[in-house]
Amino acid sequence: MNIIKATDYNDMSRKAANIISAQVTLNPSSVLGLATGSSPLGLYSQLVERYKQGDLDFSRVKSVNLDEYLGLAHDNPQSYYYFMNENLFTKINISPENTHIPDGMATDGQKACEEYEQAIRALGGIDLQLLGLGNNGHIGFNEPGTGFEQLTHCVALTDSTIQANSRFFEKPEDVPTKACTMGIKSIMMARKILIIVNGKGKADIVRKAFFGPVTTEVPASILQMHPDVTLVADAEALSLCTL
Numbered sequence: 001m002n003i004i005k006a007t008d009y010n011d012m013s014r015k016a017a018n019i020i021s022a023q024v025t026l027n028p029s030s031v032l033g034l035a036t037g038s039s040p041l042g043l044y045s046q047l048v049e050r051y052k053q054g055d056l057d058f059s060r061v062k063s064v065n066l067d068e069y070l071g072l073a074h075d076n077p078q079s080y081y082y083f084m085n086e087n088l089f090t091k092i093n094i095s096p097e098n099t100h101i102p103d104g105m106a107t108d109g110q111k112a113c114e115e116y117e118q119a120i121r122a123l124g125g126i127d128l129q130l131l132g133l134g135n136n137g138h139i140g141f142n143e144p145g146t147g148f149e150q151l152t153h154c155v156a157l158t159d160s161t162i163q164a165n166s167r168f169f170e171k172p173e174d175v176p177t178k179a180c181t182m183g184i185k186s187i188m189m190a191r192k193i194l195i196i197v198n199g200k201g202k203a204d205i206v207r208k209a210f211f212g213p214v215t216t217e218v219p220a221s222i223l224q225m226h227p228d229v230t231l232v233a234d235a236e237a238l239s240l241c242t243l
C-alpha cells in the first residue's frame, strides 16, 4: 500500500486531486468510481478548478458512484444523486449519461443492485475507485460484518452510521436507515483504489484498517490485500500510525 501523508484537509484534497488528474489525463476514457461524504468535497472542488483552468477534460470519462440511500428521490438535497450533481457533475464537462448512481427510489432494490453491478461490468470495470472511510471502518455502506464476497447489494445501516449521518438531516427520523452499496468484492475488482481520510476522529480506525488484522469487523482492512491502493491521509488521521 502506498501511503501519502498530507499536512491537513486542503493538502489531502490537492494530493488526491493530483492522482485523479493523472488518471484522467493519461486515460481520458477512464471509469472513475466516486464517493460522497465530507472527505471528498475539497478534492471535488480541486477537480472543478482544474477543469475551469483547462487542465482537465471529463468529456469521455465515465463514473459510477459507490452507494445511495434508499428512499430518497433525486431532488432530495441529502441524496447522493443531488450531492454529486451539486458538487461535481454540473461543474465539469462530464456527460450526464456517463454518470451512474444506484437508484434510491427503485421499487425492487435487489434487482436494481444486480443491474447496477452489471452496468459496472458493461463499462469494463472501474479504473480508479475513490473511497472515504466510515468511523467504524465501513467503505461505501459495507458495515462491519459484511462478507468480503458481496457485490452491489441493499443494506440496513448500523446505528453508528445513522448517527454519523444525522448531522446532514434536520430531524433524526429523516435519516435513511437503508442503502444500496457496491459490495466489497465490487470495490476490490477496481484496478486502482484511492482512499482519503482526514481528522483526529478517524485516527484509531485508520490504524485498525491499515495496520491491524484483515477482518470483516473492519471492512476497509481488506484493502490491505488489494495490489494497487493509495491512502492519502492528513497528519491527524495518521497520528496513531508508525510510518
Ligand code: GLP
Pocket (backbone or CB within 6 Å): 035, 036, 037, 038, 039, 040, 066, 067, 131, 132, 133, 134, 135, 139, 140, 141, 161
Ligand atoms: C458515508 C458514505 C461513505 C463515506 C462515509 C464517510 O457513510 N456512504 O461512502 O465514505 O460516509 O463520510 P465522511 O467522509 O463524511 O466522513
